[in-house]
Amino acid sequence: MSAEIVESHDAPPEEPFDVEPPYVPDxxxxxxxxxxxxxxxxxELSWLRFNQRVLELAEDDALPLLERVRFLAIFTSNLDEFFMVRVAGLKRRIAAGVAVRAASGMMPRDVLEQIWEVTRDLAQRQARLFADTIVPGLKAENIELVRWDELDRAEQKQCKRLFKERLFPVLTPLAVDPAHPFPYISGLSLNLAVLLKNPKTGKEHFARVKVPPTFSRFVPLGDHRFVPLEDVISEHLHRLFPGMEIQQVHSFRVTRNEDLEVEEDDAENLLAALEKELLRRRFGPPVRLEVEESIDPAVLDLLVSELGVDDAEVVRLPGPLDLRGLHGIADIGREDLKYPAFVPTTHPRLAEVESAAPVDVFKAARRNDVLLHHPYDSFATSVQRFIEQAAADPHVLAIKQTLYRTSGDSPIIDALIDAAEAGKQVLVIVEIKARFDEQANIRWARKLEQAGCHVVYGLVGLKTHCKLAMVVRDEGDGIRRYAHVGTGNYNPKTSRMYEDLGLLTVNEAITDDVGHLFNNLSGWSRNASYAELxxxxxxxxxxxxxxxxxxxxxxxxxxxxxxxxxxxxxxxxxxxxxxxxxxxxxxxxxxxxxxxxxxxxxxxxxxxxxxxxxxxxxxxxxxxxxxxxxxxxxxxxxxxxxxxxxxxxxxxxxxxxxxxxxxxxxxxxxxxxxxxxxxxxxxxxxxxxxxxxxxxxxxxxxxxxxxxxxxxxx
Missing domain, CATH: 3.30.870.10 (Endonuclease Chain A)
Structure with a gap:
């Protein structure tokens, strides 16, 4: 804990390890x-090797085809976040003149050069895999990712109708001329750089059209045929620029610095400070420009100049750009091309015994500690049921929980609200600075507060990342505390995809430690030593x-x-x-x-x-x-x-x-x-x-x- 919050007891803490004689390295x-x-x-280079392993899964022909497609999408998302946070941080330190040698012995500028070398190779490798292996492999399974010139007449008419009825009202062409400055390009958005010519004057003009993210990245045409959304827009640009001649169309994508910096010590209201910083995030400086290999040099020069990126920060790739949209392809209903279906089961110590009623989690925890292993053990019938039963149990006096990331329709949130509305004391430590989940966590923090929960945003200068829940129950012969300590977030959705462990226990030494820690997080406790934590x-x-x-x-x-x-x-x-x-x-x-x-x-x-x-x-x-x-x-x-x-x-x-x-x-x-x-x-x-x-x-x-x-x- 930070020094302002936690001070040690006068007595020395209990030694957690009993080894004689103790070893102290000389x-x-x-x-x-x-x-x-x-x-x-x-x-940084080790992280790139990790993402290379993700790409190797996409390359593995022993895996089901649509799972390989999903790993391609994950590779793209991973690399995006790496540039938004890690590369942006390196650039910021170099620009500020505070670049220091890393533990590896490398200077930030040297690391940056190697990052560009490795990421270019990986991006080209991904593009070749997609074009040479994945697209033909999908076609062999009657799933076709096609470009505009491969569409038949009926499909072109279908796309024309889509453009007229749904896309055209949404699109906003932004011209660039003395009266129209170069528009702001939002991070990770897919864009079209359009070169136009006025047939009357012969003068060329530039415009930018943003590909709306609210539509499917790959447009379904029926019979598992898909065409990139930017192809549909490109073919109908004359509707956006009537009377002009469309000379060239190129897609491009910008990655920006999207890491947050909040000076908590100076912020009277962390919530308000964070919301302000989230607005600023949208305008972070560019750190990468992705363009199609076929882009016209003059158009590329304009983008490089207006965006303020270096030539080294330009990544040239064969289209289509932004393969995150492959998640939509991986989701199509071809179970024969996916991992065999897997359904988590209830942990044996929490399983129903000859009864349709859910097991009493409290009774089960009193009998034995329960070590949960998700997703193999169901989150819904263990951790979620623990919180839901606590919310409904009249003997429960209080629930205390940390929340770092959770899903938008979380039953955990609903249970905590139910508990508060039933008159129970509910303390929720919400980490509103969880990267890229800040906005969602702010919403849930306010919803919990409105329901009567005590909401705390952790300690100044520290993110609350621990995974803790505690239930205080009056059991007639006294008060008993139940604790859950986990390795993963209280998120029912990710619990089906993330491998995590969790301990459900009534062990008094552990529940005593957890109780002290919650007091540290919400108040001014002086306890800093723990027996089992x-x-x-x-x-x-x-x-x-x-x-x-x-x-x-x-x-x-x-x-x-x-x-x-x-x-x-x-x-x-x-x-x-x-x-x-x-x-x-x-x-x-x-x-x-x-x-x-x-x-x-x-x-x-x-x-x-x-x-x-x-x-x-x-x-x-x-x-x-x-x-x-x-x-x-x-x-x-x-x-x-x-x-x-x-x-x-x-x-x-x-x-x-x-x-x-x-x-x-x-x-x-x-x-x-x-x-x-x-x-x-x-x-x-x-x-x-x-x-x-x-x-x-x-x-x-x-x-x-x-x-x-x-x-x-x-």
Missing amino acids: ESALEGVEEFGDRFLDR LVAPDSVRSGLVDQVHAEIAHHRAGRPARIRLKANSVVDEAVIDALYLASREGVPVELLVRGICALRPGVPGLSENITVRSVLGRFLEHSRVFWFENGGDPVTWIGSADMMHRNLDRRVEVLVRLPDPDSRQEIADLLDLAFDSGTAAWLLGADGIWTRNDGSVHLQEELIARQRGRRQSS
């Missing part, structure tokens, strides 16, 4: 690690480093020692150096990293005992797990924190230690499968390059099979 051990000046991979920015980094040191002590004493981590990103230098230290001491370290990894494995004398692998698939691997052998009595943590500076220093994050041996064994079994040499994965080399192994077992498919087997045997 100066020479640390210097031995630091001698390797190039021990960190660059985080690690909480950033206070203790996640130091707690995990201490646990790594404990494994070194176990190894030196001849006891079993091993470290296994699963995360979205591993970037933090202090954590990485601790893992290097463990490797140098002989402790085996296994990392499962979905996205960015700045650790360089397999370096002689530094990281021979570290392996790093990555698993991507139909679900987005999102859970964070920290598993330590601990001398034969494993310690396991799950939670919201990735090993990144922003998570460990600028966010409220929570890891919970699993108290139940059954839960710890479930995690051990999951990691055994993930790290098995026969499981398909990408392996990271010391050079920063990921290579795909030939594993025959696919982690997510195996977990689906196990879930189905569990359902059939129940």
Whole structure:
């Protein structure tokens, strides 16, 4: 917590780890690690390697065709966000003269040059895959993505009608001349650059037409035939410019800096400050210009000049641009070209027993801790039911919950509103600065406030990213608290696509910690130490480093020692150096990293005992797990924190230690499968390059099979 909010108890906090004797690395051990000046991979280039793995899924002809189409769309969306945030940040630091050398040893300008080199190659690779493989593959399955000149007469008439009745009233042609300045081009919008000629004067003119995002990116023509929306508009531009001759039409797309900067310390009202900044975001400076390869040089020069981009920031691609619209193609009803249908099931400890009535979540949690693994375990019949039952239960006195991202029609929100309207005390910590979800979170924050919920926007200077819910219940013999600590958002929609873990428990040490943390978030609590939680920015980094040191002590004493981590990103230098230290001491370290990894494995004398692998698939691997052998009595943590500076220093994050041996064994079994040499994965080399192994077992498919087997045997 920030210093203004949380102060320590006078008594020292309880030591979370009991290892004798404790290991404290001496100066020479640390210097031995630091001698390797190039021990960190660059985080930006590592992210691009992650998106390359996404592209490799689109290239994988073993996957169902429409799933490959979806991975192409995801690749585009990922790259857009990378430019809007990461590249924009690099440019901003360079322009401000505050560019400092990264942990990788690279200067921002050098990183930027490599980013352009890699992204150009990846974008061309995506375009070739789309044109040479995906489009013909779809055609072979009677799904056709065609251009205007491939339409038959009936289809052209259909498009003409669409233009006349629906598109024409929406379109706004914007001329450029002394009386009409160059128009503002919104970020990620698809646009047409139109070169016109006045037949009477012979003078050429320029105009811009925005392709409206409210229509399908690929227009359905029937019989699973589609044509790009910009083709339909281009062919009817004479309706927008009557009396003019259409000389040339080229599509282009601009990416802008869309990261937010809110000075919270100076903002009397964070909500108002954020809304103002959201308006400013629309006018961020350009960071990338995508154009069709066929664009006229004079038109390109005009765009480059008016938008203020460098030649290096221009990406030339074969059309069509903006393949995010392929999500619409991937959604068409051809189940034979998709992953087999998957339906989550209710966790066995929450399953109905010979009754049509839903199980009592409170009674189930009192019997045993419940370790949930989504999407294999249903979110609707576990976490959502927990909140809904709490809202309806007359014995429940209070509900406290954090919300980082949630869906627009969230039953979680509805349940919290119902609880407040029923007279229960409801506290909701809403993180309105969740990137790209700010506007939605502002709406929900206001709706919750109007219903009578106590809404708090977290702590000044910190994003509240932890995933916590607590229910306080009067059970006759006293007050009992129920807690849910998770690795993913309280979002019913993404819970079906994101792989996450969650603990539902009545363990008094954990519920006491969670209660103290909610008091820290909403008030002026002085509690900063926790028995069963690690909480950033206070203790996640130091707690995990201490646990790594404990494994070194176990190894030196001849006891079993091993470290296994699963995360979205591993970037933090202090954590990485601790893992290097463990490797140098002989402790085996296994990392499962979905996205960015700045650790360089397999370096002689530094990281021979570290392996790093990555698993991507139909679900987005999102859970964070920290598993330590601990001398034969494993310690396991799950939670919201990735090993990144922003998570460990600028966010409220929570890891919970699993108290139940059954839960710890479930995690051990999951990691055994993930790290098995026969499981398909990408392996990271010391050079920063990921290579795909030939594993025959696919982690997510195996977990689906196990879930189905569990359902059939129940």
